[in-house]
Amino acid sequence: MDFFSSMSVSASALSAERTRMNLISSNLANANATRTPEGGPYKRKDAVFSATPAETGRFDRALNNATSLEVRKVEVMEIIEDKNPPRLQYDPSHPDSNQQGYVAMPNVNVLEEMADMIHATRTYEANVTAVNAAKSMALKTLEIGR
């Protein structure tokens, strides 16, 4: 149990937030994509996070005390597709329009995606601060007895 586990926990969060950022970029980029390889319009994607124990090995568990068992990493458990129906837009001239002249557009709300993006950025920054805090504390320890 040391500062490196603190750093690896923060690193797991950085990579999880990066995954979320990639999904947000994907959602924004495809906000108007009416065709996908699976057929139909693009569906909004989101990441599901889960807290998992930082140390999984039995040896680690036996060696460490109860505090370290409470330390949780964050992992991207799965990437889900938004179940909301596609947004219908009236455009009879569009090649993908139906009999009534409506086109099924992706269920992506650009404003929501932008808000999520700001959220992801701030959380990422908070984790960078946590890494820096752990680093400066570890370096400070090396000054003992100097």
Next chain:
Amino acid sequence: MQVDGIFNSTINLLGKSIDLRTRQQNLLSSNVANAETPNYVPKALAFEDELQNAVKGAKKGTAVLTHQRHIPLKGVSGRIETVSGRVVETPAKTPGKDGNAVELENEMSRMSENQIMYNASVQILSKKFEGIKSAIREGK
């Protein structure tokens, strides 16, 4: 005056404080990492009162607990070495819709407080060692 070798109980206390604050830092970074995880409840290490009691007990020179599994007598505290703190949940007043109870502002302020206290302990500890060194060198 009670002397444990040349290293007195203050050095033990500072060492323990550094150890506990390292654990606190681990818990706090776990909270920040899970700031977006559904149903996550933030945790922190509460050790201040326990450590304070241990210091008081050490000064009084009364019976002390020397092992974690000893049953404490009334008014008798553990030794500084056996203080381990306890993990408490620190949920926010208003958890979000997804059941996540982390408030990033709280966690960040706790983290900087912890960092400052840690740095203070390290600084005092190195001053202690400097004092001993100075005595060894006859103040030269």
